[in-house]
Amino acid sequence: MVLNALFRWAFRRSPWVGLLQVGGCNGCTIEVVDALTPRFDIERFGAVYKSTPRHVDILLVTGCVTVGSVNFLKRIYDQIPDPKVIVAVGTCAVSGGIFTNRVESASSYAVLGGIDRVIPVDIYVAGCPPKPEAIIDALLEAAKLLAEKRQ
Numbered sequence: 001m002v003l004n005a006l007f008r009w010a011f012r013r014s015p016w017v018g019l020l021q022v023g024g025c026n027g028c029t030i031e032v033v034d035a036l037t038p039r040f041d042i043e044r045f046g047a048v049y050k051s052t053p054r055h056v057d058i059l060l061v062t063g064c065v066t067v068g069s070v071n072f073l074k075r076i077y078d079q080i081p082d083p084k085v086i087v088a089v090g091t092c093a094v095s096g097g098i099f100t101n102r103v104e105s106a107s108s109y110a111v112l113g114g115i116d117r118v119i120p121v122d123i124y125v126a127g128c129p130p131k132p133e134a135i136i137d138a139l140l141e142a143a144k145l146l147a148e149k150r151q
């Protein structure tokens, strides 16, 4: 009950949430979809999923940045109107994860690392993959940050 009230307070302006995958194994994306769809149902708190960056307030990004996705990621970031909040979801989005292992032979030539190598990130969610509860928690923080940025 208290948690519901907290979510409703944070989400009272109904932030619109987008999802972008730039690399990785797809595991984090599936967890985000789980958080957005009826089992965990983020919409019950007022957040709404949007597929167009121009409508998005909070962008969830999954996967490590590959060489091929750099321009795509920058373009999507620029299309989101200010103020915006960017959330890196999962170890790959945070640091490049297993695809940028410090051991030279284990890293990929096609992977740059975490998404903050290309765009500014406001919130980091660790995990490989993080659970939907952690993603919802990050969305709550993102909604609070968005409210602060709007003031």
Ligand code: SF4
Binding pocket: 023, 024, 025, 026, 027, 028, 029, 062, 063, 064, 090, 091, 092, 093, 097, 098, 127, 128, 129, 130
């Ligand atoms: S953090 Fe783990 S689950 Fe998520 S994309 Fe990377 S390897 Fe896959």
